[in-house]
Amino acid sequence: MRKLALGLALSLTLAAPAAAETVAIVGGRILTAGPAGEIPQGTVVIRDGKIAAVGANLSPPAGARIIDARGLTVTPGLVAANAHLGAVEVRALGDDVAVSNTAIGAAFDVQYGLDPQSTLIPVARLAGITRAIVTPRAAGGGTGDHMHGDEGEDLTAGGGDDSRSHALFGGQAAVIHLGEGADILMQPKVGMVVPFGGGGARVAGGARGAQIVALKAVFRDVRDYMRNRTAYDRAGLRDLALSKSDLEALIPVIEGRTPIIARVSKLSDIRMVLKFAREERVKLILNGAEEGWMAAAEIAQAGVPVILNPLTDRPENFEMLGATLENAARLHAAGVTVVIEGQGGAHRVREMRYNAGNAAAYGLPYAAALAAVTINPARVFGVADRIGSLEPGKEADVVIWTGDPFEPLSQPTAVFIRGEAQPMTSRQLDLRDRYKDLSGAYPVAYPR
Template sequence: MNLFKKAALASSIAIGLSLSASAWAENIAIVGAKIHTVSAAGIIYKGTVLIKDGRIQQVIEGTDVPSGYRTIDAEGKVITPGFIGAATSLGLVEVSSSAGTVDAQAEPHAISTVGAALDVQYALNNDSTLIPITRIEGFTSAATGLGGSDQLFLGQGAFITLATTYRPVLKAQAFMKLNVGNSGVDNNGGSRAALWVAINQSFDEAKFAKSYAMDPSQNWLGLTTMADAKALIPVLDGKMPLVVNADRAADIVQVIALKKRHTDLNIILASGVEAWRVADELAKNNIPVILDPESNLPGAFDQIGATLENAARLHKAGVTVVIGMDTHNIRLATQHAGNAVANGLPHSAGIAALTINVAKIFGMDEQIGSLESGKVADLVIWSGDPLEVTQTAEQVFIQGEQIDMTSRQTKLRDRYLKRNALKPVGYTRP
């Protein structure tokens, strides 16, 4: 094994394990496209991406290709880094209303009284039909976590690749989820007067647990279980991001105050319908925002200030903006980013909100999120501007591998477009 491979594998054991053998086997040159590097190199208007050993070897201007590469002509096309799902339940849910097991929902269990100990890495199923549907729309990785729980915290989420592998986890225990909005309040005492006391108590217990012998022989009489307290320690130390759902400005102010009480917290605000109202404070406290920029009408009394200009106003104030919806339909985020651009967000910021900004907030930016030498070759060839709803992902590469651009949806489409009219629909096969 050469030194380049050793260095690449050492930088991320999880990514190295998930790379398939075929990804290492072929060197590829994608030639002639407009390339959004989402790096200091900016946009290259006619360039070449060289892929070697599953990683980006080089991004260059012009169309000269060294020997030993299979060439893909992308003249007139657009290349971006693979888009990243910032708030999803991918791999945890197939049909959310199923009468069977839905791993995106968690019920009370003795191991956890506040939900912090819950860990989705054990629940992931990469055979979910939602993953190829998302993949062929230009998404190559995602942050995934519980979508619902009656407990205070929604457990620890994971960062996953959307490659075809039974080991999708790139980063386990990648973030902790907490909901301080209306639905979170409803599940935890019915009033913010109860919810915030419980949050503060949980972090106080985690702080105490750092110097306490956390083993079954010890008495532990806290609000949290030992497992919860242990899980909250890396959050308290800032090693695990805390993704906090909040919409109304008053709730967001409380989130900012939480960070001031525990200065090491690495807080990511999610949803943030009224975040623009406290944009300067969010920027000052270095709190990024994952938002759905299409929220323009109040869905509840904590969303009165909804506006289509939310993303643009946050960006102007210096807040790191990420486009994402807490849904398994994360592929719609591309269209939503386009609408944010139509309402004042710069185009380059719209692309960044789906790529490098997501990678940064989850600590994955040394591996993915931009097209730079040494990074994992997650990228997409688009028919045109990816933020235009009429354009499509023509070819997706994950970890340097050219993926099959089919999904359950495309197979159903082809089945009924080409069916044998002499046979009943149920007996027709592609």
């Protein structure tokens, strides 16, 4: 009966403009991922697309649409880091997360290739994911690029530029929302992808040392360009390795406003990246860091967050001999901000919550595991003032679950993005429903 009431309430919610209504989700176990922590039985009030109130003893506002969440769990929408949602459909047929162009490397910006109609977005949304950080795929391939399962294949820098300096950079990431609509972009230019380790060595000519030398040379070029823009425009400046577009794109990195998303696995490479960032005075995010636990204290001291897949524990190559299922727990214990990513950049990103559950099973505190898929990615990419937790004033990304969100058998019964209830279906489910019973009239174009 309760499920029927919830379904009726949601159908009414979908029929009304979000900005014109107030919704009260009452009686649920609320995991705020914010200062309030867990509220065993409470109320979340949504008004005009924002969270208006959260608490244990709140009376629903007069005229609010009531959703009975007794026996259910309420959380913030999950935030998928290092995703390719909206930029890929079928990997074998191409995507919008990689570029081979001698004039474009750092300037490549995923925001311009986003597809709000991607069939993969509803699938992720049905797993409670409401936002994603869409990252480019860096040149170089292999573990240095941390490719994901069904999407993993080596990419090499293209074009005829012998220096290949453009290939040192994968391009710029963007934050998107997964709600329905024509524009899913939330925040562009939130990070610059750079492959290190084996991937970085490949694009730099085959050696790790060559990559660092090349990066330092590029950063000197950017600083010269910043001081001499006028000379550059009149061809009065020495030859620079990068195009003007790439030079311009790297200015926020040099100024410390845009972080480098460093894709790296090996302990020695991690230490080298930390040193490089310290010397160049740039912000840094480690991505992958399979051997990160071995340098946990150093990473924490540097204030560098880590995006990781906690299921990576096999020594698939010499860059990951120290991989362990306890990586997330050990990094967190040392004081590192941990962000957990999904099993795949697009097609398996829905498994992110399972990854968080596995990290909790291997020592990561439950609250930290929840933070790793909600507020932490929001903080790391500079949007925590808007999303990531259930706090008054934030955009109302809210998920109602049948049980614990890390339990595979639990499923969302309702997903709100910016206060709007989302359809609980996908192309895959529609096709299932269309063909699961052919005992009656066949669908159009399928006569007996």
